[in-house]
Amino acid sequence: MDDTDVVRYLIPYVIESTGRGERMYDIYSLLLKERIVFLGTPINDQVANVIVAQLLFLNREDPDKPINLYINSPGGEIYPGLAIYDTMQMIEAPVSTIAVGWTASLGTLLLTAGSKGRRYALPHATIHxxxxGGGARGYAPDVEIQYKELKRMQDLLHDLLALHTGQPREKIADDFERDRFFNAEQAVEYGLIDEVLQPNPKKLDELKRAGEKVLVGDGTHA
Structure with missing residues (x-):
């Protein structure tokens, strides 16, 4: 059983009752009906094609109504990731992005590329x-060509991050010369997102009444 089969096996199905009877949906199709798109895997051609198709469909359905893109992804292949990015910028519908769990590399670019004022993270999300990166092999001229293309892609990613964060391009290049991790509050300060979504107040109150200590995103206790 490969990874794709495992994912299919784990996808739950939901039965929805309507006036016309019962209908079974996989959970992602049901979320799509609510204009929710979930990116929860590494990005490759197949994943990008599905995400792009969903964005185009929802934009056609209602170009004025926001689309909610939840991201829990380590990134992946550059070209497919840029296909999602370009589609987000092309469609008319506002795209709200929400980091859940972890976003990295192209996953972080897509998070930051959401509509201004609509870029969010859950309190304990990590933005990386x-x-x-990439490997090059073959004859020396081919290696040089591949290196130049990798450099072009890295420069492009720096340009796009500078565009969406408001940070100087030189700072982006310096800061991301090595791995860098942000918690949700730090991501707001850097301009990667606009707001940290807070826990449900009712649940926090219930925990407090039960005498539990609730750790919030900045490391303090509520």
Missing amino acids: MHPA
């Missing part, structure tokens, strides 16, 4: 950036 690192230099573009």
Whole structure:
């Protein structure tokens, strides 16, 4: 059983009752009906094609209504990731991005590329950036061509991050010369996101009444 089969096996199905009877949906199709798109895997051609198709469909359904893109992804292949990025910028519908768990590399770029004022993270999400990577092999001229393309892609990622964060490009290049991790509050300060989504107040109150200590995103106790 490969990774794809495992993922399919784990996807739950939901039965929805309507006036016309019952209908079974996989959970992601049901979320799509609510204009929720979930990116929860490494990015490759197949994943990008599905995400792009969902964005185009929802934009066609209602170009004025926001789309919610939840991201829990370590990034992945550059070209497919840029296909998602370009589609987000092309469609008319606002795209809200929400970091859950972990975003890295291209996953972080997509998070930051959400509509201004609509870029969020859950309190304990981690946002990670690192230099573009890739291997090169073959004859020396081919290795040089591949290196130049990798450099072009890294420069492009720096340009896009500078555009969406408001940080100087030189600072972006210096900061992401090595791995860098942000908690949710730090991501706001850097301009990667606009706001940290807070826990449900009712649940926090219930925990407090039960005498539990609740650790919030900045490391303090509520």
